[in-house]
Amino acid sequence: MPSVEELKEKALSILGNAYAPYSGIRVAAAIEAEDGSVHLGVNVENASLGLTICAERAAVAAMITAGRRKIRKVVIVSSTPEPLPPCGACRQVLAEFGDDDTVVVSFSAATGERMEWRLGELAPYMITVKKIVEER
Numbered sequence: 348m349p350s351v352e353e354l355k356e357k358a359l360s361i362l363g364n365a366y367a368p369y370s371g372i373r374v375a376a377a378i379e380a381e382d383g384s385v386h387l388g389v390n391v392e393n394a395s396l397g398l399t400i401c402a403e404r405a406a407v408a409a410m411i412t413a414g415r416r417k418i419r420k421v422v423i424v425s426s427t428p429e430p431l432p433p434c435g436a437c438r439q440v441l442a443e444f445g446d447d448d449t450v451v452v453s454f455s456a457a458t459g460e461r462m463e464w465r466l467g468e469l470a471p472y473m474i475t476v477k478k479i480v481e482e483r
């Protein structure tokens with residue numbers, strides 16, 4: 348199983364691939380799925396701004412494409428001076444495939460500053476497929 352440090356290194360290795368001509372903020376995410384496989388994503392901005400895809404959601408799409416369904420850890424690396432917490436849309440999408448205990452760690456690539464949360468504190472009371480199915 349990859350350590351947070353290994354996930355950080357993998358995210359750092361693709362940070363330069365981020366497409367962020369509008370904000371100038373580069374973000375990369377590495378997701379560890381429950382079998383230990385790692386899935387990567389970077390932010391993909393768009394001239395419409397609203398169609399921008401965050402690194403976390405790009406990594407979730409890569410994980411699902413690879414046939415995995417469960418997130419164990421998410422490591423985010425950003426070019427900002429402070430670690431970026433996942434945006435609200437990403438929290439909702441992470442909640443679809445993670446649970447309250449899923450670890451989310453964010454690093455500033457610029458300063459090395461680190462922040463860590465559990466998904467349950469970032470995204471409490473999220474509706475998920477599991478809850479919908481259980482209530483049927």
Ligand code: THU
Nearest residue numbers: 370372374390401402432433434
């Ligand atoms: N961004 C991410 O990729 N992930 C986050 O958690 C927060 C924001 C991106 C979106 C946009 O391209 C840039 O960072 C500035 O918001």
